[in-house]
Amino acid sequence: MAHKASAAVPVKGSKLMVIGGASLVGSATVDEMLARGAEQVIIFDNLSFGGQPNIAHLEGNPKVKVVQGDILKLHQLLAATEGVDAIVHLAAYMTLNFDRDPWGGIDVNVRGVQNVLEACRSNKVKKLVFSSSNAVYGYGPGVKGDLVEGVPFHSEGAPPAAILYGASKIMGEQLCRDAFRKHGQDYVVLRFSTVYGERQHYRAANALYIVETHDAIKRGERPKVIGDGSETKHFVYVGDLARACCMAIEAPSTDVAVNTSGPEPITTLQLVNLVAELSGRPDLQAELVEPDPTKVRLTSGGAFEIVHKAAKDAIGWEPQVTMREGLGRLLAWRDAEAKRNA
Numbered sequence: 001m002a003h004k005a006s007a008a009v010p011v012k013g014s015k016l017m018v019i020g021g022a023s024l025v026g027s028a029t030v031d032e033m034l035a036r037g038a039e040q041v042i043i044f045d046n047l048s049f050g051g052q053p054n055i056a057h058l059e060g061n062p063k064v065k066v067v068q069g070d071i072l073k074l075h076q077l078l079a080a081t082e083g084v085d086a087i088v089h090l091a092a093y094m095t096l097n098f099d100r101d102p103w104g105g106i107d108v109n110v111r112g113v114q115n116v117l118e119a120c121r122s123n124k125v126k127k128l129v130f131s132s133s134n135a136v137y138g139y140g141p142g143v144k145g146d147l148v149e150g151v152p153f154h155s156e157g158a159p160p161a162a163i164l165y166g167a168s169k170i171m172g173e174q175l176c177r178d179a180f181r182k183h184g185q186d187y188v189v190l191r192f193s194t195v196y197g198e199r200q201h202y203r204a205a206n207a208l209y210i211v212e213t214h215d216a217i218k219r220g221e222r223p224k225v226i227g228d229g230s231e232t233k234h235f236v237y238v239g240d241l242a243r244a245c246c247m248a249i250e251a252p253s254t255d256v257a258v259n260t261s262g263p264e265p266i267t268t269l270q271l272v273n274l275v276a277e278l279s280g281r282p283d284l285q286a287e288l289v290e291p292d293p294t295k296v297r298l299t300s301g302g303a304f305e306i307v308h309k310a311a312k313d314a315i316g317w318e319p320q321v322t323m324r325e326g327l328g329r330l331l332a333w334r335d336a337e338a339k340r341n342a
Contacts (some may be wrong), residue, residue, distance in 0.1 A: 009249050009251050011037065011249055014039060014085040014249075015085050016038050018042070018128050019088070022047055022052065022066075024197065024199050025090055025238055029177070029242040031242065032243060040063055042067055043065070044311050072108065072115065081125055086249045087129070089116050089129065092131070094165060095135075095161050109172060125185075127187065127204055129188050130176050130187060134193045136173065138158065138163065145304060146304070146308045146331075149310050152275070159163050188253060189257035190241070191257060193258045196326060204317075210330065212224075218279075221284070223275070223276060223286050223287070225268050226292075227288070229272070232302060233267070234264065234305065236260060240319045244315065247315045250315075251315040253314040258311040259307060264323070265304065265318050
């Protein structure tokens with residue numbers, strides 16, 4: 001991990017950009033930047049995943065500029081990044097989208113990152129925060145124990161789309177390292193664990209356990225758990241990640257990749273039953289079902305924990321929101337949205 005004074009960019013008074021800013025993490029990060037006194041925040045997003053409602057509350061804010069653009073079109077990135085001090089790059093295909101469109105996933109997750117780095121070099125952007133994933137450790141039976149930075153990649157026994165996603169994030173990280181070595185481009189990689197929180201969507205394979213469980217309970221049905229429910233999941237609350245993105249910009253650290261995970265892991269069975277309890281229906285306990293071979297579901301193999309100690313050392317970050325508290329916020333938001341749209 002490198003440290004240098006020039007790698008620290010204050011959020012307050014700076015011109016910042018969030019690529020994929022209309023996403024779950026993106027919209028929360030924009031909110032956090034504004035709360036910390038950013039002079040201007042540019043949301044760069046192609047809006048292909050219907051993110052407009054996530055940023056509707058920012059309409060008319062003089063400090064927010066929305067640019068509908070595509071990271072695969074370098075000229076658009078070059079124009080949008082002029083005068084920008086730091087960028088948080090979140091735009092990516094996740095596993096479910098990779099399963100449907102591998103070509104698109106490779107383009108966005110690899111070529112798109114290289115385009116962002118080229119725009120940073122050309123316009124002298126001081127710092128890039130790149131959102132990676134704990135998928136860089138792989139999936140399947142080999143993933144167990146403490147997952148710390150430096151654990152090797154495991155692919156045996158996992159769906160191809162999950163491995164493609166993880167491999168694409170490894171490539172993104174290495175492109176950042178390459179840009180640092182060749183051009184001195186300062187960067188911090190944040191390896192997100194599964195994100196959840198207000199403005200939750202249906203595109204994240206593991207977060208589906210939360211939203212599909214809540215949907216089933218609302219219909220008065222027992223939620224389903226695939227397998228025996230002993231699989232480990234490690235979630236992180238979206239507000240904690242928004243803080244991590246801002247702290248990574250402000251930290252003197254550069255040329256480093258760190259885990260950003262929630263306080264503790266949880267099994268699928270514990271998660272589903274917790275959602276039932278927080279929904280006021282603890283009687284609707286999970287029903288165990290056999291896996292559907294036609295659906296992409298991520299299995300972790302053995303019990304694991306994504307250790308976030310290095311993030312504390314590198315950027316001063318640690319998670320604050322427990323699973324119970326974060327789930328309560330998410331479910332309250334979903335109930336309010338359902339009422340509003342009724």
